[in-house]
Amino acid sequence: MKFALPLALLGLATAAHAAPSAARLPDAARLYQNNCASCHGVKLEGATAPSLADKQWLHGTPTRANLSKIIAKGLPDKGMPGWEGTLDKAQIAALADYVAPGGRKATAAAPVVAQSDTVQSGQDDGLARLTLPKGFSIAVYAENVDTARSMAVSPGGIVYVGSRKAGKVYAVVDENGDRKADKVVTIASGLDNPIGVTLLDGALYVAEIGRVIRFDAIDRNYANKPAYKVVKDDLPNDKWHGEKIIKAGPDGKLYIPVGSPCNTCDKDDEVYSKIWRMNPDGTGWEMVANGIRNTVGFAWHPVTKDLWFTDNGPDEMGDNNPSCELNVAPKAGMHFGFPYCHGGVVPDPKFGAGRSCAQFTPPVAKLGPHVAPLGLAFYSGTQFPSQYRNQVFVAEHGSWNRTQKIGYKVSLVTLQGNQEVSTTTFIDGFLQGDDVSGRPVDIAIAPDGAMLISDDHAGKIYRVTYTGNTGK
Incomplete structure (x- = not known):
């Protein structure tokens, strides 16, 4: 939904234009x-x-x-x-x-x-607008991280960040240990919307629209304009939902989605609308899950190792339909409904004929229409109170064409097993009326247990800590 074009290029400018008021x-x-x-x-x-x-x-x-x-x-x-x-x-x-x-x-x-x-x-002072549960605080960890998207945090605390149109991959470094980044280093530039980053065996893998590249021994080399190796260069290069995240799974494989190249279309027998995985060297390409319109966030449960992911619902079905989703895939080969059924309950008006939503795996949580859920993370640290441990946080990027904007926040989905107990707002205030000060993209947990949140609208990384009484 959020990748459709809100305006359009219009032709070679040759005519004079009167100055606007x-x-x-x-x-x-x-x-x-x-x-x-x-x-x-x-x-x-x-x-x-x-x-x-x-x-x-x-x-x-x-x-x-x-x-x-x-x-x-x-x-x-x-x-x-x-x-x-x-x-x-x-x-x-x-x-x-x-x-x-x-x-x-x-x-x-x-x-x-x-x-x-x-x-x-409003962007600079946006923190004053934000609300969090009692005992939590939020601060800007890094600025000037242009179009910041997915994050990966090394054991040493270096935060690697992908970007969109900026075409850059960054290393965000806190050199003096004061819990605020001292520098933002551009590792590579001139890439094709490299939104996806992940770490595996000391290497940084980066997903562009059409390929995956690898930077070896990245913690040692990030500041030296390191060379990269191409791991896979035959991914679909469609622009619509063509940007690709990448995450290293607990099985040592790399997981990559290929989104639907449209708002709604039936590509069920093609590479699209699926999550795939491969070996770190690019071999062993295989499907993991099907029927997924556009996922921009994966996470694995810290205990069960089940794959969880967000999915963005279609546009042009009204302000209030369908809901975006949080899903779980405990085994390979499951089908989550797209393009035949949306949000687990809404048959597609064109492609849903002759099918029942009961044929497909429903979402664990319906997050709301057009909220654009992107990155997610299970809280695996010990800094936050115990009730947050192994619960999942979701970054809602926010709607772009809904009459009344919605999303623009971080939600907490509390789980019992693989079932939703509740979905509540954890961080709110990026949206004030129609004014937008930030758009959460991805969530990562730092080695000290703090939560990091990327924001491609403000070009910032935020750091959330718990400062209340941890004994309660």
Whole structure:
């Protein structure tokens, strides 16, 4: 859901464009950050969707009329929905002015630029907005981690982080032990949306859209622009749900999803909509689970070693359907319903005919419609109170085209065996009305038991600690 295009490139810019009203541009900047930045980038540089900052346009001249039409109606064949049901005409016009050539220059010159600063200061001061259970605190562990996505933490505490459009892999290092990163080192750049990172036998594996690469002895070499070896280079390179996480399982194999190359389509007999695994050298490619639209998070239960994963439900079925999912696959070969059944209970209007949702494995927890659950982690440390141990935390990236935004938080799913007991909010406040200060992506547990959370919207890593009375 979150990978569809909220705007679109429109053609080679040749026509002059009238300067937009300065008074409305700060609000347009906020609209853009809240609704478009997750796909087109905070600075319009592009992410899963193309750049809006260069001079290349694909769908006509960037006049206000043409931009407004495309924003309102979308480009369904490109995966971009229309926004006319979510934004009003004035908001669409303001966005059209903002993304047009020269639109941001007027923002910089606007006498009311202090309103635009509110967006930035809201990101800088976002911690004050956040709420956590009593006894917990949150701090910024690292900044300037552009489009931070998946994380992997080495036994020595180095945090390796993938990214989206930035095309970089980072090492986030706390050299002096003060529990705040001292430096963010770029290990590699120029990669193709390398969102997935994992550690196995001292090597860092990185998943790009079409391949997996490996950096050996990474803790020793991260600062020296290390060379990499290509492990596998024949993964599907579709852009829609084409980004790939990667996780090392307890069996010593590497697990990689291949998402659906569409909103909803039947590719059940192809490589898509499945979780796969392979040996560390790229051999032994085999299917693990089927019927999965777009998972961007795996974790294994610390005790049972069962595979748990999130899945993002389809768009274009209304604000309240279907629910995104938390699933468990205790054995290989299970089918979780996509594209025939969504959320365990909603038959697909096109592909569900002649099938029953009872044929498929239902989710353990229905997390809510369009909340975009991404990374997850079982709490395996000892710093948090005992009731959190072996329970699963889920990063909800947040909706992008729902009329009323939802998600933008970290949830706690309390389990009894493989059954949901409750789902509650653990961290809230990244969303205030329509203002977004952060979008949680992945969760990792540090060696000292602190929780780390990546945020690709703010380009930060947060650190959550328990400071209450651990004796209770």
